[in-house]
Amino acid sequence: MNFFDQAENDVSKSLLTFLETIILKNKHSENLEKWKLKILTIAHAIVSAIKRSFLSSIQIGLSSLLLKKFESKELLNLLSALGISASYKEATLLTFQLSHIHLKNTCQAVLPNLFSITFA
Numbered sequence: 546m547n548f549f550d551q552a553e554n555d556v557s558k559s560l561l562t563f564l565e566t567i568i569l570k571n572k573h574s575e576n577l578e579k580w581k582l583k584i585l586t587i588a589h590a591i592v593s594a595i596k597r598s599f600l601s602s603i604q605i606g607l608s609s610l611l612l613k614k615f616e617s618k619e620l621l622n623l624l625s626a627l628g629i630s631a632s633y634k635e636a637t638l639l640t641f642q643l644s645h646i647h648l649k650n651t652c653q654a655v656l657p658n659l660f661s662i663t664f665a
């Protein structure tokens with residue numbers, strides 16, 4: 546088993562089939578192996594991006610929870626340096642953004658009813 550056989554096992558068959566269907570359309574068979582290596586590289590890039598995005602969202606959620614519970618900048622920055630959570634700056638930014646969205650939604654729900662006037 547060579548490196549590329551192992552690399553192919555790391556990617557789902559459905560993703561490889563999807564990419565091959567799109568990329569190999571109208572391709573000549575003489576360069577097929579080169580195209581398959583390119584497809585495998587693209588598939589690995591997709592899988593890597595998805596894993597990184599998923600892990601990042603978990604880290605930000607964890608840091609937001611830890612910020613609310615312990616209110617410790619040092620703890621978050623230490624865990625961030627270890628790669629366990631997002632940094633204090635990222636957690637506070639997320640908290641600010643979420644509170645802004647919540648306030649905006651609350652205002653949109655309350656203000657129209659607050660100023661409605663009914664005439665008899």
